[in-house]
Amino acid sequence: MPHTPRESPACHTLRAGMVGLGMIFDETYRPFFEQMARCGLYDPEFGICDVRLGGVASLTGRRGDALRSAAASTLGDFGSFREPDAVGQLLASGVDFVCVATPDDRHFAVARAALAAGKHVLIEKPSVLSLAELDELARLAERAGVLAKVVYHKLLDPDHKKLRTLVADGELKHVNNGYCTLLEPKSISGSQFAEWIKGRNPGTYVAVHYIKLIDFTFGGRLTSVACTGQRGLVGPADGPTWDSTQLRLIYEYGDGREAAFDIHTSWVTPDNFPGYVEQEVQFRFDNGVWNAHSRKRGVECTVEGRTPIERKITMNNHYNGTFLEPWGERSQRGYGIEVLERFAREVATVEFGGPASARGERLQAARRLAYNDLSADRQTVAAVQAMEAILARHAAGESNCVVEVDRPQGGLVLLRPGDSRVEVLYEGKVAR
Ligand SMILES: NC(=O)c1ccc[n+]([C@@H]2O[C@H](COP(=O)([O-])OP(=O)(O)OC[C@H]3O[C@@H](n4cnc5c(N)ncnc54)[C@H](O)[C@@H]3O)[C@@H](O)[C@H]2O)c1
Numbered sequence: 001m002p003h004t005p006r007e008s009p010a011c012h013t014l015r016a017g018m019v020g021l022g023m024i025f026d027e028t029y030r031p032f033f034e035q036m037a038r039c040g041l042y043d044p045e046f047g048i049c050d051v052r053l054g055g056v057a058s059l060t061g062r063r064g065d066a067l068r069s070a071a072a073s074t075l076g077d078f079g080s081f082r083e084p085d086a087v088g089q090l091l092a093s094g095v096d097f098v099c100v101a102t103p104d105d106r107h108f109a110v111a112r113a114a115l116a117a118g119k120h121v122l123i124e125k126p127s128v129l130s131l132a133e134l135d136e137l138a139r140l141a142e143r144a145g146v147l148a149k150v151v152y153h154k155l156l157d158p159d160h161k162k163l164r165t166l167v168a169d170g171e172l173k174h175v176n177n178g179y180c181t182l183l184e185p186k187s188i189s190g191s192q193f194a195e196w197i198k199g200r201n202p203g204t205y206v207a208v209h210y211i212k213l214i215d216f217t218f219g220g221r222l223t224s225v226a227c228t229g230q231r232g233l234v235g236p237a238d239g240p241t242w243d244s245t246q247l248r249l250i251y252e253y254g255d256g257r258e259a260a261f262d263i264h265t266s267w268v269t270p271d272n273f274p275g276y277v278e279q280e281v282q283f284r285f286d287n288g289v290w291n292a293h294s295r296k297r298g299v300e301c302t303v304e305g306r307t308p309i310e311r312k313i314t315m316n317n318h319y320n321g322t323f324l325e326p327w328g329e330r331s332q333r334g335y336g337i338e339v340l341e342r343f344a345r346e347v348a349t350v351e352f353g354g355p356a357s358a359r360g361e362r363l364q365a366a367r368r369l370a371y372n373d374l375s376a377d378r379q380t381v382a383a384v385q386a387m388e389a390i391l392a393r394h395a396a397g398e399s400n401c402v403v404e405v406d407r408p409q410g411g412l413v414l415l416r417p418g419d420s421r422v423e424v425l426y427e428g429k430v431a432r
Contacts, residue, residue: 009047012352014344015054017095017119019087019110020102021063023192024124027320028153029099030067031332032340034074041344046352051344054095055079057086091117097147097347099340100124103196104204108133111148115140120147120350122343126208127377130385131411131426138374145363147350149343149372152212156335156342158318159292163283164217172290174257175218178283180210181264185277189234189243189267197234201242202265203227203387210263210281211249211383216371218259220251221431222379225386225403228394233268240395243268247387274300274313343372375432379405382412382430389414389425405430 018029036051043049053075056064061082068080081089087110091098097120100110108128114121115137127150128134141148154160166172184206189197215222226248235241244266251259269278279294295314307313315321320336346366353362370376386403393401393414400417403425407413410424 009042010352011048011050012046012348013050013052014096014348014351015052015094016344017054017090017093017098017114018056019058019090019098019100020106020124021056021058021067022101024101028336028340029101030071030075031320032337034071035332035337035341036344037075041341041348043345043348043353045354046348049344049348049352051348052076053078055081055090055093057081057090059083059086061086087113091119095119096351097122097344103193103200105129105196105200108137111137112140115144115146115148118144118146120347121149122340123148123150123374125150125152125212126204126381126384127374128381129204129388131378131381131428131430134374134377134381135428141374145360147343147347147363147366148374149346150374150377151339151343152209152216152372153319153336153339154209154213155216155371156339158335159297160213160217163290163292166290167217172283172285172288174253174255174286175259176257176284176286177260178214178281178290179262179264180207180213180281181278182206182209183265183269183273183278184267185271185273186233186268187271193267197241199240201229201245201388201391202267203229203242203245203247203263203391204384205265205267206277207245207247207263207265207387208380208384210261211247212377212380213281214249214251214261215379215383216376218251218253220253220259222249222382222405223252223258224250224405225383225390226400227387227390228399229391231395238395240392242391245387245391247383249383272308274308276312276314276316339372378430378432382426385425386412386414 033053041049041051055078058064061080064080079093098114100107100123102110104126107123111121111123137148227245229242229245231237231242233243247263249261275295281292283290300314303311318334320334322332325331350362350366367373390401398416402415404413406429409422410427411430412425414423414425
């Protein structure tokens with residue numbers, strides 16, 4: 001047989017900009033960029049793509065400079081930009097995409113600047129805090145012909161993929177109701193987030209994982225949002241900062257039947273709790289029940305003097321773990337990192353995955369991916385905006401407001417108990 005030499009694959013480069021160098025950067029972005037620096041990306045569609053960290057923007061430059069000296073051998077050289085106008089300097093430095101991992105109430109401004117500069121954008125959850133902001137980002141992404149995506153890594157958790165597979169295949173039939181809880185340790189509210197926690201709540205920070213899981217897995221139309229919560233530990237008992245929240249969402253499905261979901265969150269769980277974060281869900285169907293519990297996933301490990309503070313007794317080795325591989329290599333891997341790699345692949349496919357004349361089709365295909373595209377985040381953002389509005393009214397002395405979705409008066413309509421006046425939070429239609 002004649003030997004046909006293989007063509008060597010094309011080589012491309014994508015330079016990433018990073019805004020926000022806090023906890024989630026250390027947990028997932030840093031190992032992702034280190035992995036990319038070592039191996040790059042390969043796909044038959046686009047060949048080899050060298051994805052590298054091009055620059056970082058932080059408030060004081062302290063974290064950026066520290067990262068540059070600590071990770072020179074694993075991340076290579078990159079720019080470190082500080083205020084004033086750290087983001088503007090980063091955007092001008094020639095990056096191709098921008099990852100936004102600032103506190104959630106600062107996502108919008110950074111993402112807007114990046115999209116306006118024509119960069120692809122990846123935003124940590126929750127993407128933004130209002131539908132008006134979401135509309136603005138969608139408009140800018142459309143105008144610039146770039147991707148605007150959000151990270152919900154729980155959708156890549158193998159357990160949640162299995163749940164969705166059983167639902168998609170009709171083995172679990174029609175969800176009727178369910179509950180989810182996610183409890184963060186006190187160290188999160190007390191030290192990690194102390195800088196920005198005033199006026200914030202754990203629902204926006206973590207219930208959003210489950211809002212998205214429910215929305216993406218079961219589909220349907222969000223019809224109403226209710227929420228309450230407790231105060232007094234992180235801030236004053238009559239102030240705007242919340243210790244814990246209890247959210248209720250009602251969905252309606254194509255056949256007219258409804259489901260209710262309760263999502264409880266906290267960031268004041270004792271630090272010596274054995275699990276890293278306590279996560280539990282139960283979904284009830286016409287013909288089945290799905291139960292999942294983070295601490296019952298498999299491992300319990302005690303190390304004298306280390307657990308449960310330095311090392312957790314029950315660990316999630318699926319999200320993001322450091323391992324000694326059987327072939328001797330040290331690695332850090334898991335769905336928290338995989339989700340970032342998927343985004344880089346989507347950008348590389350749009351830019352390099354075929355002829356320039358077909359870029360528009362590749363862009364549209366990437367935008368149809370509902371798990372991460374901002375255009376598919378409408379009901380999740382609607383739930384977050386409603387929850388924030390209800391908690392703000394509560395802090396102002398009016399508890400138990402409810403937000404109804406896509407009513408004749410508007411897309412998000414806040415109703416007060418005992419008061420016939422309504423407040424329209426968003427005029428446009430939520431469902432598309
Ligand atoms: N995917 C997940 O499960 C997950 C987990 C944790 C956090 N997050 C999300 O990631 C984001 C950041 O969370 P975190 O845990 O890393 O918080 P963090 O407080 O540890 O880090 C945020 C960092 O952003 C910096 N920052 C604030 N404003 C900035 C600005 N304008 N420009 C540049 N830097 C700025 C802060 O100084 C801080 O270093 C939040 O949106 C959060 O919801 C996601």
